[in-house]
Amino acid sequence: MTLGGLLSAPPAIVAAGVDVFSDALRAQGADVHDVDWRPPGFGDPADLAALALDPRRNAANRVAVERIMAAGSQLVDVRPAREVIGLEDRTLLHSGPPLTWETASGPMRGALIGACLFEGWATDVEDAERILAAGEITLDPCHHHRTVGPMAGVTSPSMWMWCLKDPVHGGQAFCNLNEGLGKVLRMGAFNDEVLTRLAWMRDVLGPILQKAVRSMADPLDVKSVLAQMLQMGDEGHNRNRAGSLMTLRELSPSIVAVEGVPSSDIAEVLRFIGGNEHFFLNLGMPTAKLALDAARDVPGSSMLTVMSRNGTEFGIQTAGTGDRWFTAPANTPVGLFLGDYGPDDANPDIGDSAIMETYGVGGFSMAAAPAIVRFVGGTVPDALATTERMYQVTLAENPAMAIPIMGFRGSPTGIDVLKVARTGWLPQINTGMAGRIAGTGQVGAGLVQPPQACFEQALTALAEEARTA
Amino acid sequence: MTLGGLLSAPPAIVAAGVDVFSDALRAQGADVHDVDWRPPGFGDPADLAALALDPRRNAANRVAVERIMAAGSQLVDVRPAREVIGLEDRTLLHSGPPLTWETASGPMRGALIGACLFEGWATDVEDAERILAAGEITLDPCHHHRTVGPMAGVTSPSMWMWCLKDPVHGGQAFCNLNEGLGKVLRMGAFNDEVLTRLAWMRDVLGPILQKAVRSMADPLDVKSVLAQMLQMGDEGHNRNRAGSLMTLRELSPSIVAVEGVPSSDIAEVLRFIGGNEHFFLNLGMPTAKLALDAARDVPGSSMLTVMSRNGTEFGIQTAGTGDRWFTAPANTPVGLFLGDYGPDDANPDIGDSAIMETYGVGGFSMAAAPAIVRFVGGTVPDALATTERMYQVTLAENPAMAIPIMGFRGSPTGIDVLKVARTGWLPQINTGMAGRIAGTGQVGAGLVQPPQACFEQALTALAEEARTA
Known part of the structure; x- marks a missing residue:
């Protein structure tokens, strides 16, 4: 058809997605062909509109994300959970949103069993399972106690905790000590090797770290x-x-x-820390927790303050909706496996460690760590693209967390529920993978995203807040 | 002009650079326009041709670069220079090609003075200058003693040395211990702070490191x-x-x-190592030296085995020309300065540390270290482009030295004199900058290249070798 023909002949119309246009044209007798296309985002349009038009939103999000970026983190003490958060006998903390023994996954059950054995509340595995199933052990999320825990996150009264303080906002946050990789409690293992290590951490590592940390100028x-x-x-x-x-x-x-301790214990502590490449994680997580707790309870803010998983469900919280959890069944990570393990061995997503992504590092800053693709899978260009994409769902760039390869651009910080819904880009998390059978331990590491349903619920709740504000 | 016209009309010819073409065309009466263009390379065409046509070259370069890549590096001992390389009284090693007191630059003179004071050969600075000027102190390059030294590289008999061994080829290499940054002997400083630190390193650090290294399983x-x-x-x-x-x-x-030592000394040693971000350099340099010494004396190879600077001259050696130095006046680095120092304060290029680039890391692998541009200047894209460029002047990619951001490509390894001459790309070195006045210490860090004249001389010598082989 020539240009002249296009203007003189009756128009043929292709309408992509927006019914209001094609319906109006069809009513005028036009030849309309509908293409089934939707923008990649999600969410009820009325909710999206209510949130977008909430006059508080921009300022509230600015306040919330600036609190994240302003927060500091100092290591001030190392103390047992019993003392520091008043954790009582027969109470165990776990990662993620609330759960029960009945809904707990394999690795979570394994870690709970191990903690009962470690604390001497049960004489053997069957006994532990019995008291847990009978409800004799109180289960509570770490996040409800200013605490975070990687993977199962199971924290018992005798475990030593890093005690961190935010000198800017005055907050406190806590995390247990990292055991290393492989057969470890947080991955759901509970054999003698695990329990022996936990006892050494309780009797040797914790007390030495406490003295060392308290002696630092x-x-x-x-x-x-x-x-x-x-x-x-x-x-x-x-x-x-x-x-x-x-x-x-x-x-x-x-x-x-540290005085009054055999030099062999000192050397063993140095060897333990030096032999554990994830030792820092349990300091990084409460650092992120301090910042995100500082951003809690900002009415009108659509920014996430928590992303966390208990091995069964994924839960999020937002600055505008306080302590309310929005949960949905957790996805299973895809990645690289240790030894002979494979995809069928992996438990669904588990752990409070997604607090790192909530803070803007971890999966959000993978561009800073191209070598990680050898651990979690994917390619170096994927790692760069992931960080680029996360800028689209966040509110700010944190200048304190500069990524050299991006020309020292700050890490993408402050996940906005509205931006996630509009773009359809779900937050990218990289994570360890626990074996789905209790007792297995770590089977690999990989990449995972939250279920979209968490964000759909949060969007609805935020929209309701906006309408009633 | 239409396509038909192009074929039927007399041709107008533009010849870029290569006279032999335009002369031949002109002789046939053609309309020839010469453009004054040269390839960016350098070197006498006859020499380039002789080297290019040397039938030994490819195999010899393959042997040489494979020796670099195969070499290993184990830390086997820590001993004083007097013992380990038989360094005699009143003898000092220095970086780079041979030099005399008369030709020594400010920082080299400062380091030589400091070493005479440290060894007790002189009572004060004037006394030290006197004995050095009188030739009472023998000066010899580190490289002549299987040794490398950063910056001035001045090594005296009482200094402790890392002793490294190549388990593959059996070689040994040595380097003194790193003092840290700022006012340090290797940067030409020699005040009391410098001498006190050197005495502590001799009396406390060295003996403890020796015992520790010897006790490692x-x-x-x-x-x-x-x-x-x-x-x-x-x-x-x-x-x-x-x-x-x-x-x-x-x-x-x-x-x-380590037993029989006060715990305060142990803590001080840990603090000293922990406070010095360049502590590893003096282990990295002999690692590179081991590999490049393994590649020495391969007839027909045009690969570099040494790039080194004494603060006055830059010197190189090649696998095909043995111990012969090819020297020319050193360039002055361009980069970032500490405090109030500026370009006028910088001494010309100095130190054996360019052995790192000769090995394929340092400036050659800047893509792996984008944050370094904040220390040596330039931008992140420059750092990536530099590594890309260095692949054009090297013989191989070292799979053991993988660069994640380049998709785990191996570092560009084995600098080929012929490729440097053909492309005109001189090796890129990043380096510390010493103050040009003796006693100043470090003034900054930056980027620098060898003088082209070194490569021109090496090319001529290699071509002569090729012709007479």
Whole structure:
């Protein structure tokens, strides 16, 4: 058809997605062909509109994300959970949103069993299963106690915890000590190797770390360590190699100076820390928790304050909706497997460690850590593209967390429920994978996203808030 | 002009650079326009041709670069220079090609003065200058003693040295211990602070490191540390942060177990290592030296085995020309300055540390360390482009030294004199900058290239070798 023909002949119309146009044209007798196309986003249009038009939103989100970025993180003490958060006998904390023994997945059950054995509440595995099934052990999310825990996140009264303080907003946050990789409680393992290590951590590691940390002239600035990690190929979730080394460097002179302890214990502590490339993770997580707790309870804000998983469900919270959880069944990560393990061995997504992505590092800053693709899968261009994409769902760039390869651009920070819904880009998390059978331990590491349903619920709740504000 | 016209009309010819074509066309009466254009390379065409046509060259270069890549590096001992290389009284080693007191630059003179004071050969600065000027102190290049030294590289008999071994080819290489940044002997400073530190390193650090290293069940695999550094944002020349941390991690359990030493000394040693982000450099350099010494004396090879600078001259050696130096006046680095220092304060290029680039890391692997541009200047895209460019002047990609951001491509390894001459791309070195006045210390860090004249001389010598082979 020539240009003249196009103008003189009756028009043929192709309408993509928006019914209101094609219906109006069809009513005028036009030849309309509908294409079934939707924008990639999601959410009820009325909710999206209510949230978009909420006059509080921009300022509230600005307040919330600036609190994240302003928060500091100092390591001020190491104490048992019993003391520091008043954790009582026969109470166990776990990762993610609330759950029961009945709904707990394999690795969560394994970690709960192991903790009962470690605390001496049960004599053997069957006994532990019995008291857990009978409801004799109180289960409570870490997040309800200013605490975060990687993977199963199971924290019992005798476990020692890092105690961190935000000198800017005054908050506190806590996390247990990292056991290393492989057969470890947080991955659902509970054999003798696991329990022996936990006892050593309770009897030797914890007390030495407490004395060392208390003797430091200046508290360790954990936020600064995290910032340096992004210059050193770590992203702070599944690569903590440089961070663990810096932690060792900062603590070792004080550890060596601890008195009244055999030098063989000192050497063993240094070897344990030096042999665990994830040792820093349990300091990074409460650093992120401090920042996100500082951003809690900002009416009108559509920014996430929590992303967390208990191995069964994924839960999120937002600054505008307080302590309310929005949950949906957790996805299963896709990635690389250890030894002979494969996709069928992986449990659904588990752990509070997605607090790192909520803070803007981890999967959000994978561009800073291209070597991580050898651990979690994917390619180097994927890692760069992921960070680029996460800028589209976040509110700010955190100048303290600069990513060198992006020309020192700050990490994408402050996940906005509205931006996630509009773009359809779900937050990218990289994560360890626990075996789905209790007792297995780690089977791999990979990439995973939250279920969209969490965000749909949060969007609806935020829209209701907006309408009634 | 239409296509038909182009074929039927007399041709008008534009000839770019190559006279032999335009002369031949002109002789046939053609309309020839010469453009004054040269390929960016250099070198006498007859020499380039002789080298290019040398039938030994490809195989010899393959042998040489494979020796580099095959070489290993183990830390086997720590001993004083007097013992380990038989360094005699009143003898000092220095970086770069041979030099005399008369030709020595400010920082080299400063370091030589400081070493005379440290060894007690002189009572004060004037006395030291007198004995040096009188030729009472023998000066010899580090490289002539299987040794390398950063910056001035001045090594005296009482200084402790890392002793490294190549388990593949059996070679040995040595380097003194790194003093840290700022006012340090290797940067030409010699005040009391410098001498006090050197005395502590002689009396406390060296003996403790010797005991620790000798007690290790397995020798530290320094090559493996270097490989991991490239995954952690270090390039091994001016960023050694991860490497220094890994060294601390590997040594600290053995350091803590050293007996018969006050625990305050142990803590001070850990603090000294932990406070020096360049501590690893003096282990990385002999690792590169081991590999390049393994590639020495391969007739017909046009590959570099040494790039080194004494602060006055830049010198190179090739695998095909043995111990012969090709020297020319050193360039002055361009980069970033500490405090109030500026370009006028910088001494010309100095140090054996360009052995890192000769090995394929440092400036050649800057893509692995984008954060280094904040230390040596330039931009992140420059860093990536530099590594890309260095692939054009090297013989191989070292799979052991993988660069994650380049999709885990191996570092550009084995600098070929012929490729440098053909492309005109001189090797890119990043380097510390010493103050040009003796006693100043470090003034900055930057980027620098060897003088082209070194390569022109090497090319001529290699061509002569080729013709007479």
